[in-house]
Amino acid sequence: MSNLEPSVSETSNHTSQLSQANKMRVGILGGSFDPVHFGHVKPCQELAKNFNLASILLMPCKLSPFKSSSHASIQHRLKMLSLIASGSSLLSVDERELWRDTPSYTYHSLRELSDETGGQVTLCWIMGMDALNKFPDWYKSTEIMELCHILVLQRPGYELNCSDQQRAWLEQYLTDDLALLENKTAGHIFVTATEMLDISSSQIRAVIASGKQPRYMMPGAVWNYIQRNHLYTGEEFNDDRLDVK
Numbered sequence: 001m002s003n004l005e006p007s008v009s010e011t012s013n014h015t016s017q018l019s020q021a022n023k024m025r026v027g028i029l030g031g032s033f034d035p036v037h038f039g040h041v042k043p044c045q046e047l048a049k050n051f052n053l054a055s056i057l058l059m060p061c062k063l064s065p066f067k068s069s070s071h072a073s074i075q076h077r078l079k080m081l082s083l084i085a086s087g088s089s090l091l092s093v094d095e096r097e098l099w100r101d102t103p104s105y106t107y108h109s110l111r112e113l114s115d116e117t118g119g120q121v122t123l124c125w126i127m128g129m130d131a132l133n134k135f136p137d138w139y140k141s142t143e144i145m146e147l148c149h150i151l152v153l154q155r156p157g158y159e160l161n162c163s164d165q166q167r168a169w170l171e172q173y174l175t176d177d178l179a180l181l182e183n184k185t186a187g188h189i190f191v192t193a194t195e196m197l198d199i200s201s202s203q204i205r206a207v208i209a210s211g212k213q214p215r216y217m218m219p220g221a222v223w224n225y226i227q228r229n230h231l232y233t234g235e236e237f238n239d240d241r242l243d244v245k
Helices: 014-018 038-051 074-086 106-117 129-137 141-145 164-171 178-183 201-209 220-228
Strands: 024-031 055-060 091-093 121-128 149-154 189-195
Touching (some): 024 038, 038 121, 055 074, 074 091, 074 220, 106 121, 106 141, 121 129
Parallel strands (some): 024 055, 024 121, 055 091, 121 149, 149 189
């Protein structure tokens, strides 16, 4: 694959190609989710439909290797994700990275998931185009490709922008052939036609800090929770005052 344009087949006959799966496919979306918003949820719903994903795990990290800290506590972030998942037959929350004492490395989580499922599930890690640019330098990136496929979301304003060495590494795995995703359980990167919404957690935090409402950026249950617990205002409740209604 010489470019990163989404395959035409994805929007035409991909559903029929992917409907003959021998193994259940599960998507995984990792991140800080600080807070979770429509930019996380809606692309996942589209990917599940287009790639016949049986479920999607939302995997919050305790400490990202790329960030110094989170803004809301583990308990608050987990509760907001639980509010999303509780009303969905597609989404569920995987807490494993929250309780580690070390930074959250994708390889460790995928290794555990692969062992737990006994190789009977095809794992699809979901990332944005911005993350793809850095992916060759992730911890054990080559080993990650032995455990899963990567589904890449288009992100407004982002395209592949990496060194020649990084691009050469990516080219080993990039494909627009859906049959490869179907016939192999791991080892390919597919740039999808699905776009990330132009919403970020940092944008939402800034809106809240300014005294405005980001209601259109996230589900109502999450916004109500943020308001009740005064999150992202500098007046957060302590964890022992957690409002779990």
